[in-house]
Amino acid sequence: MTADRRARSSADMPGDITRRELYFFNLYRCLEAVVYVALTYSPYAIEWIKLAHPLLGQVASGAYLAVSLALLVGTDRLRARLADGISLALLIDILASSLMLASITGYEAISLMVLVNVGIASLLLPRRAFLFSTIAALGLIAPYFYGHFFDTAFSQPPLETAAIVIAYFVVALLLRHVGLHMRATEALAEKRGVDLLNLEQVNELIIQRMKTGVLLVDASNAILRINESAWHLIGNPPPNQRELGSAAPELSRRLYHWRHSGKTEQTAVALAPDMPEVIPRFTRLAPNDDTNVLIFLDDTSLLSRRAEELTLSSLGRLSASIAHEIRNPLAAIRYSAQLLAESPKLTAEDTRLVEIINNHCTRANDVVENILQLSRRERSRPESIDLNAWVLAFVEDYKQSNDLGGDHLRAVTQNRRLEAMVDPQHLQQVAWNLVQNALRYGRQPNQPARVTVVTRVAADKGPPLIEIVDRGPGIPPKVAARIFEPFYTTHEYGTGLGLYLAKQMAEASQASLEYVPVAGGGACFRITLAPAGSLLTARIAG
Template sequence: MPLTSTERIDSQRPRILRLYNLYRVILGLGLALLTSNALRDGLLELNSPELYETVSWLYLIINLVIALILHQGHRNLYLFALAALDILLLGILFYAAGGAGSGLGNLLIIPVAVGNTLLHGRIGLLLAALASLLLIYLTFFLSLSHPGIGQNYLQVGVLGCIFFAVALFVQRLSRRLSHSENLAKQQAASLASLERLNQLIIQRMRTGIVVVGTSSQVLQANEAAAQMLGKPIIRGMALDSLAPQLAERLQHWQANPSRRSGSFRNHSGGVEIMANFKPLTGGEDNAVLVFLDDNTQVAQQAQQLKLASLGRLTASIAHEIRNPLGAISHAAQLLHESDQIVEQDQRLTEIIQQHSQRMNRVIETVLELSRRRPSEPQLINLADWVRQCADDFRDAHPGTDQLECQIQKDVIQTRMDPSQLSQVLGNLLDNALRYSGPPGTARTIWLRLYCHPETELPVLEVIDHGPGIAEEHLSHIFEPFYTTERTGTGLGLYISRELCESNQARLEYQRLEPRGSCMRITFAHPKRLV
């Protein structure tokens, strides 16, 4: 809460009092030195040397005591008493020095000014009134006790007017200064509040922000950038050590600002990041502002558009394909059951039926994909879910097929549609079994569930020790209708990745050495809205 003008002056009282006490000690020392005839000769013609000497030393001693012991008093009564005592002692010295002609009356301007700086309103004007009345009374009394001394009532009256003018001027000036200082403080507080608000907005925004200096060092970054890059960001760290691919894209952009860089992943299982660069001008160095966007949202939207187009396409041609296909399959079955067909032709009818069934499976799979309902993510405990899935697998497969589970801890949560997760894991387990060996042989696959040590995201791996996928097929395994199996449709892994991406999870393949395959699902954070 901003301070008022009175509170602002109150906060400055100790400093003003220290300066005032120092001034009074120096003034007292100077007045005490003038008690020497040698120093006073030609400067003052004292009316009462004894009184002047006594009051001068008394003034010096009192000021020293106040400066050393009583400097902590900041109340109005203490300040008024201090100024009034100063006026009284200086007035007595004014009388002892012979009145207005000595010029000591001008010394009362300082206590009046200081008093009105610290005391406002009528109490400050009371000090000016006391100083004016004291000088007038002492001048009158001096004219009665020493008629031979010339009296300047006009000069004393002018001093009184000066006291009031100084009091009014100092009060007005102090109020204006206090108001200006208060306004400056309010503006500074507003700017500080806006800066804190901007920092909070930057830290909470979902777009990652990284400020990189000319020496490729990170000057500033927000929480979203650290989450996307999967590493804690420390001010001053090199961009190469934080994100080598981002540093490479920054160098390419600096060489050609019109070039648009592609997306990248900073670590295995990390989000797909799109980086944009903007130069920052006007600073000490030409820093670069880097915007990091999670490309998952864009990929999801593109995926939805692609599925919608696929749905419209399949809906329009489904009847055109399935009706003739059904007729062909039915005709082949009738030919196969006919007694007049020779054995060689029966083999041909079997081939027709097999390929008709395969085409029908492809159509049904595509229709199922295009008609897929939107995902309904739920908060699930993957540890319990994987155990239940393993039990169902063992019940549905013969004893020669083994499924081993490795679960890091009992509670690993994520948000995903359970039915879609079941479909994904079913496809991956079937693929792992298929590549582990022919049916009837001893086949073993592994499920490994853990939290990534850097990102703390849940990870589920399906591992088999089969021959693995050949190098030339790796870039195509997630493409639709691409398969290395003669009877496969080529849509299993494609659908699995689509279902994962619709739940903001990522499905990746990793080759194991010396042989084997690992299908890794990196799930979204349980607190992230899907």
């Protein structure tokens, strides 16, 4: 059930209460009508009350009884226009009581019975309480003036009439306050109910999306609740399989052991074939109560990856600190080697040694630069770009900045506009690194490198892609599985950080970088970008 539907269900509750109140209000009206009929038709009542106008009383009481019964039967229809319906019904009550007061002499209880009508109407419709009490007062004053001036048998004291009129206003205003307070309390309770339902839905969604598996098991080992991760880790059992012993026997055995010994086995176990190993943890919902038990399944592979991420993060910060300390002495060594190389007294062997020093200084400086670049990456600032125009400009810029010699670098673009959301600066660094690697390693022996930068879409209406393709020997599968790991390299003078940095920069712009083997030989590095207009926001790099 969605939150909106639950909110509507909660909003119907005050309507049910109002119907009950309205039903008893109509039922009380029928009781009044029965009393009126008894007073005008019963021979016993006629003996101890005075009927000044018997026919008027009998017609008024009979008609009022019929109307009261009709209102009782039509309670649900009356709710369609609640305010107007209650107001009209109260007018009928006051009119009937006025006619009864005009036809019966010396029976003031009728005006007191109307006091209840005024109070209930003010409770149901607090904002009309003053109007109701005013109409009721007029309904009482009218027969008083009629009897005082036209009926010689009329004997009701004016103070008694004034007291009842005041009572109308006091009761109406008092119940108005009570009614407003009740409506405010109902509205607040309704709002709190909707908030609780929404919070329950949010909690349910969070639990369902948790990477940690969560199960709720009762005393009979029946699974009461289970989230997606737990359902996957125990082997995706059928929905009707709610018995833990059948769905995950090993987990049921460990739960039994924990319930009886209080000790949890810390060894990892796979609860289903081809599923990662987990470490189950158990906890009671209430102390000393084994009725319901929460089971948490921690995926050991996720824990390992988190530990690896923390290690790499710490290693990155440590490496950056070391790189700063290495940079100054490295610059002094390199500068001294350059000055030594200019000496005319160097022998051929010494010149070779100086060359070796310069080469290794250059390599060490590249490692330092890559580490510093890794530690000071800035926030990604994605924007919408035309990939075709960007790739053409990139290839032209690369050719002008680098001497390709006999190597070939070309761009292949689409014949239609292809837009993507990416940080152009990050994309420039990633593509530059990939093209440089392709020109350096993506060549057959004794042949020039042939590198192509391609733009296309993954499929019909798929995400935009940039592919850097070469026709070299390709990358062996064992090496390809590790090329994006930091400090992994197969080249003598490689740093092992180029592809790692490229992948990190791509992910900072909500893109992905992957290696794709090429049929017939060669390598392809594919950058999958976010389409223009994507609502994804760039993550903070580093």
